[in-house]
Amino acid sequence: MASLIRNAQNTTKTPALPAILPKHVAIIMDGNGRWARSRGLPRSEGHRQGTENLRQIIRAAVEFGIEIMTIYAFSTENWGRPRREVQLLMRILEMVIDRELEELNGEGVQIRHIGELNGIEPRLQRKVREACAMTQYNQRLILNVAFNYGGRDEIIHAVKTLIASGIRPEEVNEEAVSSALYTHGLPDVDLVIRTSGELRISNFLIWQGAYAEYYATKTYWPDFDKEEFRTALFDYSNRRRRFGLTDDQLNDLADSDDDRTRG
Numbered sequence: 001m002a003s004l005i006r007n008a009q010n011t012t013k014t015p016a017l018p019a020i021l022p023k024h025v026a027i028i029m030d031g032n033g034r035w036a037r038s039r040g041l042p043r044s045e046g047h048r049q050g051t052e053n054l055r056q057i058i059r060a061a062v063e064f065g066i067e068i069m070t071i072y073a074f075s076t077e078n079w080g081r082p083r084r085e086v087q088l089l090m091r092i093l094e095m096v097i098d099r100e101l102e103e104l105n106g107e108g109v110q111i112r113h114i115g116e117l118n119g120i121e122p123r124l125q126r127k128v129r130e131a132c133a134m135t136q137y138n139q140r141l142i143l144n145v146a147f148n149y150g151g152r153d154e155i156i157h158a159v160k161t162l163i164a165s166g167i168r169p170e171e172v173n174e175e176a177v178s179s180a181l182y183t184h185g186l187p188d189v190d191l192v193i194r195t196s197g198e199l200r201i202s203n204f205l206i207w208q209g210a211y212a213e214y215y216a217t218k219t220y221w222p223d224f225d226k227e228e229f230r231t232a233l234f235d236y237s238n239r240r241r242r243f244g245l246t247d248d249q250l251n252d253l254a255d256s257d258d259d260r261t262r263g
């Protein structure tokens with residue numbers, strides 16, 4: 001009998017995914033440079049390896065059933081980096097579109113761009129627009145690529161859009177602002193992942209992430225693999241999101257939900 005119980009216990013596997021998944025995951029892919037330096041390699045190699053890793057993580061997101069993923073690829077502040085590195089990051093975006101678009105499209109990934117396209121060279125602007133147009137009806141994963149993106153810029157852009165629409169002051173509310181952001185129509189971020197041990201938000205989705213849960217890891221982005229992604233999802237599923245309420249209030253809400261379900 002004891003051995004039967006032991007065998008039964010041995011076959012109890014850890015579930016492949018938690019029951020509660022975040023709908024919208026945002027990732028700050030940090031640490032490419034340090035990854036390269038720690039191996040005596042040039043920063044460009046870190047970005048190359050980071051790009052390779054991005055492919056794996058997009059595929060994992062599709063497999064895990066994540067609905068929306070937003071990645072921070074180039075911030076408005078990144079223009080201040082050495083010219084060669086800025087050019088490299090532009091080339092990487094172009095290369096990702098050239099090499100990966102067909103496969104991403106086949107996998108049902110809808111690519112969206114968030115940020116300011118003006119300021120980027122016209123040929124790359126055109127490629128980004130084409131990638132978004134080509135994948136616009138895909139449904140499996142919405143992939144927002146934040147490129148030349150800044151959270152404060154986005155809010156300024158939204159305010160200008162609202163003013164231009166002739167909105168009256170009494171009509172300005174959270175819904176109105178959300179509807180004028182680059183992410184309009186999408187739900188707020190549930191989980192923000194930041195690699196490389198930094199504990200900053202760095203002007204990323206500052207409106208949409210107001211109530212997001214955070215997962216910070218010391219792992220550099222090129223080493224953040226599918227298994228650690230899974231760990232982040234389990235970590236998220238164990239959080240209690242309170243949205244500013246108390247635990248008692250949440251318990252009451254859960255009880256009244258149960259009562260309603262029981263009829």
Ligand code: FPP
Binds near residue numbers: 035073
């Ligand atoms: C931060 O690492 C990373 C970036 C600024 C760029 C992120 C880009 C990729 C992962 C490649 C994919 C890119 C596109 C355009 C799709 P860091 O360079 O700041 O690292 P460090 O803090 O260790 O120096």
